[in-house]
Amino acid sequence: MPRKLAAGNWKMNGSVAQLSELSGLGHADIDVLICPPATLIAVAANAAETGLMIGAQDCHAAASGAHTGDISTAMLAEAGATHVIVGHSERRADHAETDDQVRAKAEAITAQGLIAIICIGETLAQREAGETLSILDAQLSASTPDNATAANTVIAYEPVWAIGTGLTANTDQIGEVHSHLRAHLTERFGADAADIRLLYGGSVKAANATEIFAVPDVDGALVGGASLTAKDFRPIVDALAAS
Numbered sequence: 001m002p003r004k005l006a007a008g009n010w011k012m013n014g015s016v017a018q019l020s021e022l023s024g025l026g027h028a029d030i031d032v033l034i035c036p037p038a039t040l041i042a043v044a045a046n047a048a049e050t051g052l053m054i055g056a057q058d059c060h061a062a063a064s065g066a067h068t069g070d071i072s073t074a075m076l077a078e079a080g081a082t083h084v085i086v087g088h089s090e091r092r093a094d095h096a097e098t099d100d101q102v103r104a105k106a107e108a109i110t111a112q113g114l115i116a117i118i119c120i121g122e123t124l125a126q127r128e129a130g131e132t133l134s135i136l137d138a139q140l141s142a143s144t145p146d147n148a149t150a151a152n153t154v155i156a157y158e159p160v161w162a163i164g165t166g167l168t169a170n171t172d173q174i175g176e177v178h179s180h181l182r183a184h185l186t187e188r189f190g191a192d193a194a195d196i197r198l199l200y201g202g203s204v205k206a207a208n209a210t211e212i213f214a215v216p217d218v219d220g221a222l223v224g225g226a227s228l229t230a231k232d233f234r235p236i237v238d239a240l241a242a243s
Contacts, residue, residue, distance in 0.1 A: 002195045002196075002219060004213075004219050004240050006032050006220055006221055006236055007055070007085075007227075008035065008228075009088070009222060009224050010035060010228060011037075014037055018228070019043060019044055022044065022047065022049070023049070025051075025233065026050055026052040027241055029241050034052065035054070035055040035057050036054070038071055038079075054081055056081045056083070058084070058086065059105055059108065060072055060105070061108045073108045073112035077114055083114060083115040084115070084116060085119065086102050086105040086106055086116055086117065087102035088158070089121050099142030103142060103145055114152075115153065115154060118143050118144055118155055119156045119157075119158055119201070120157060120158070121139075121158040121163075121202075127159065136177065136184075137184060140184055148196065149196070150196045155199070156198075156199040156200075157177055157198065157199070157200055157201065158202050159202050161202075167203060168204070168212075171214075174218065178198050179216065182217045197220060198217055198218065205226045205236070206235035213239055220240055
């Protein structure tokens with residue numbers, strides 16, 4: 001069984017002072033990851049206690065070059081990042097990122113020896129049109145590199161309509177999607193795909209974490225707002241460890 005993963009995405013929030021919230025988040029039995037803004041990665045990595053990893057929220061696919069404002073995977077690794085989130089719906093929407101761009105970034109991440117957390121998810125209109133599984137199949141196929149393994153890749157299912165809205169997919173919806181994603185990965189990568197971790201993201205909080213983590217093929221969570229404070233994130237970490 002792969003180690004479960006509780007990952008926190010701070011998005012464009014946080015400060016050096018707020019890194020005090022990382023104290024006590026490390027866990028011996030599961031992987032715990034915080035992805036702060038790029039300005040905080042090195043400081044956070046230097047301060048992180050045992051059992052807590054620090055990641056990044058995005059990267060550029062190129063190793064170097066004239067890409068003002070971008071950050072390469074080598075730079076992130078040097079700063080102390082172990083994971084990089086790519087393909088988050090906010091990047092896809094705000095920056096018009098395509099599946100091909102996400103795949104190129106994921107390839108750069110794994111080539112650097114880091115772990116790619118590849119995000120996929122449908123909009124409310126797509127779900128209401130009955131297109132959820134076909135949309136996810138297309139995103140997963142095009143965004144995931146051919147060299148994806150349990151050691152270098154994590155898939156995060158985040159229904160766009162449930163991110164930061166307070167809405168959460170019900171357990172039947174989560175179960176249907178995660179079972180489908182597992183089957184998709186197994187068909188493409190074989191039996192080893194059973195160990196590729198599948199995270200659920202979308203308004204995960206202490207009140208619903210235990211119920212979500214009881215769903216088969218949910219190997220953890222990608223958490224947004226509830227990861228900003230230890231008070232809110234620690235109960236999610238503990239619920240995952242107990243699941």
